Amino acid sequence: MAKDSAPAEKKASRAKKAPAESFQDKQARKSKASGFRVGAVILWLIAIGFEVVAILLLNGQFNFRFFGITDQMVWIIVAVVIDVIFVIIGSQLWKKSNDIDPASEKNKVKFFLWNNMGVIAAIVALAPLIVLFLKDKKLDPKKKKILTAVAGVVLVLAILFSVDWNPASAEDLEAAQAEIGDGLVYWTAFGKSYHIDPDCHTIRNSATKESGTIEEAFEAKRNDPCDFCALEEEG
Known part of the structure; x- marks a missing residue:
């Protein structure tokens, strides 16, 4: 008899619980999410900054000569790698913010874009480099292939790490x-x-x-x- 009444007792105990979070708790949750979002945007802006550095190096407007390394292709690759690191970390913060404060799915397009802002950031911070590498007529063919391949690989990685595969609403x-x-x-x-x-x-x-x-x-x-x-x- 006790065994048969257990589910009913569980339901009754659940019915007694408070139905929702308080206004203060909700605001605290949203504030915490906003902090992660601000952090994500800052990191994405830094990533775009390194994208600009890579472009300036490509155009010969910057010339780095650190640790005895004078080949600018090396420093372009370094800039691209740092770029993708900031993109990915920013995307993790953005996804974390959406776990804390999910977006409404009433507007399907907005819901999709909001949950994949990291993908958009990855494209903005990395895709232009691929185009520039391919279009640069002064670039050595071998270096062009290497730089394009590196940029393509890191772009794919950035997108894979930035997609929110199971977003809550x-x-x-x-x-x-x-x-x-x-x-x-x-x-x-x-x-x-x-x-x-x-x-x-x-x-x-x-x-x-x-x-x-x-x-x-x-x-x-x-x-x-x-x-x-x-x-x-x-x-």
């Missing part, structure tokens, strides 16, 4: 908040879902089990509810 978070309230959810280091039941068989034997609010789960990129936990709740 504001509606996803609101629905989860309505269901969970201020109760705890659980997730593991390598799992992709959050769990309502800490004894769910999919995480029961996990060596590392994290717990937190639903907002913290979304921030940790755990925005998919466990199907098994949902079935147990319905049962």
